[in-house]
Amino acid sequence: MTTDLNLLTAAAAKWESMAGELKKVETRYGDSVQKITLGQTWAGVSAGAAQSGFAATRYEYAAAQTQAKAVASLLLDAHAVFTDLKSKLQSARDDAVAAGMTVSEQGRVAFDYSKLTPAERSAYHHDPDGEASIRTAVTSWQQYLDDRVKAASEADQHVKAALEAAVVDGNRDAFGKGADQTIGGFNAHPEGDLAKVPLPRSKDAEVGTKTDGWQAEGSASATGPDAGAKASGPKYGKEGSAQAFAELGHATAQGSLSNGSMRLSGIADAYAGARASANVGITDKGLTGKAEVSAGGRALAEGRAGYGYVEGYGRAEGFAGAEAQASAGVGLEGLNAGAKAFAGAKGTVAGGAEVAGIGAGATAEGWAGAGAEAKVTFGKGDDGKFHVGGKVGVALGLGGSVGAEFTFDPAKITDAAGDAADAVGDAAHAVGDAAGSVKDTVGSWFD
Structure with missing residues (x-):
């Protein structure tokens, strides 16, 4: 609720600007370096090798632009999605308060007894049905807010998956299909439309029709x-x-x-x-x-x-x-x-x-x-x-x-190294959180 979502649009503008700068570099490279191999003065096997290598380099410059634009597009889509979800969550909180509930900063719902007169409070306390209706109402409003928080969390994971996929080179133009000769380079075919990126599957979702989570495939x-x-x-x-x-x-x-x-x-x-x-x-x-x-x-x-x-x-x-x-x-x-x-x-x-x-x-x-x-x-x-x-x-x-x-396998080596770095980062954050918790606890002894 307190995140400045305008940072997403600012970041998207930076990525668009980056794509423009990469276009300038690609043009210079084509007009100065790659041009050397396209004339009639250089022939033979070395010329063919140079043409292939220089074309591969220019391919990466072009792929980098496409990847940068896709990231910018995904960030803009994320801004629109998060803005909408934030508004819906705020509206849900306001509706709960209007219905006689309180909502804490942590999102916990409770019945607002302060709005009742002493007589009304006494009646509720001495009426089992009244207490039950309060518990039912609190549970219902809690679920209402939790569902909107869950939607925001799922959208966050969706954006994360889309951004991660956009920067992975699928090598669709490699192995004789095009000029791509760099395994793990820039992605020339990223998906920049968040709506077209498949939603990440929930960890507790069933796979196929098997209750044990196994998915089978086969052909003959x-x-x-x-x-x-x-x-x-x-x-x-x-x-x-x-x-x-x-x-x-x-x-x-x-x-x-x-x-x-x-x-x-x-x-x-x-x-x-x-x-x-x-x-x-x-x-x-x-x-x-x-x-x-x-x-x-x-x-x-x-x-x-x-x-x-x-x-x-x-x-x-x-x-x-x-x-x-x-x-x-x-x-x-x-x-x-x-x-x-x-x-x-x-x-x-x-x-x-x-x-x-x-x-x-x-x-x-x-x-x-x-x-x-x-x-x-x-x-x-x-x-x-x-x-x-x-x-x-x-x-x-x-x-x-x-x-x-x-x-x-360059792709797997790169992925494994990235996951290892993420794990180290997560461990460092965990240590920092634990240290902060100890500090707060010790400090509370002297309050």
């Missing part, structure tokens, strides 16, 4: 038999691909269970058939090449369990048939190289864990057949994580392979 698909071939390219830069397949059948089933911060998920996949593919690319993303051929049957089962920022997984896989593969790539997002050839049957087990966006895992395979494999990876994968790992194996009759991988 099956295809085949099928066969086909296709080719494409070269496209922008020099990029082309070709593939052919003859599929006997392919089936996949996956499901998940979640309850608050706890998550359980699993997937099962089976495939039988033959396929061959090859692609090569020389683009602004770097140089890549891959060729593979395989025939046989493959089955996989994987389970994951997580709570908050901690997640573990286990996977089992089986293959029978023949396969060969060679790949190599180098670019702005890392490098990879590998080769393998195998004929026979093999089984794989893998496991690992991730804490606050940093993960580690290992694989082990048993081979019955003949083959060899070597692989090294360093860079960003399609899942947005950075991967560092390797794998090596050999068999002549019997053998196997071992591998290890470390992953780094």
Whole structure:
């Protein structure tokens, strides 16, 4: 009731001004730095890399403007919502007082006996029905005010969730979909309309139709038999691909269970058939090449369990048939190289864990057949994580392979660091509140 809500509109004006200043910086950058890569005097792989990198920087300048404007819009919406709720709460208090109640600064309702004459007070005290009617009226008015306080608290949480979501980069234009190359950068697609942001779910709300709070999701698909071939390219830069397949059948089933911060998920996949593919690319993303051929049957089962920022997984896989593969790539997002050839049957087990966006895992395979494999990876994968790992194996009759991988998820690392900072701040506030309470208590001994 005492908050100066005009501070929200003042803050919104500052955010709008910030967006204008960022626009000036973006324009200067485009006219001076990025312009260098757009002429005819610079060509080749280095020019392509520069074009990509400079475009990514300008993308962030533009995304920063969009994010700032969204924050400004949300603050203006918050001002309108809070002003309305404050007015309704004030009106509810006035109505309660007019009905013969008192309302404390803490919002507690009581019957105002001071407005009664001595005779009326005596009548109420000696009339059980009169006392009961007073208690009923007090309870009703208390609920009336509490509901409006609750509405203001829920609106506060709604605004908080909207502001937090507006400044999280969803990377919708990343991974080949646009110029975004910064994981955890500015949000180019924020929602600036508070009414369109979903309300945060109450902690005690039921999830789905389950009384224990668990929510289940799942899907399954099956295809085949099928066969086909296709080719494409070269496209922008020099990029082309070709593939052919003859599929006997392919089936996949996956499901998940979640309850608050706890998550359980699993997937099962089976495939039988033959396929061959090859692609090569020389683009602004770097140089890549891959060729593979395989025939046989493959089955996989994987389970994951997580709570908050901690997640573990286990996977089992089986293959029978023949396969060969060679790949190599180098670019702005890392490098990879590998080769393998195998004929026979093999089984794989893998496991690992991730804490606050940093993960580690290992694989082990048993081979019955003949083959060899070597692989090294360093860079960003399609899942947005950075991967560092390797794998090596050999068999002549019997053998196997071992591998290890470390992953780094920038988005989760950033979120975990932010939550840790919030926790430290909350702890500091709690200590301060406790110290203030002790001071007040001790001081009261000497009053």
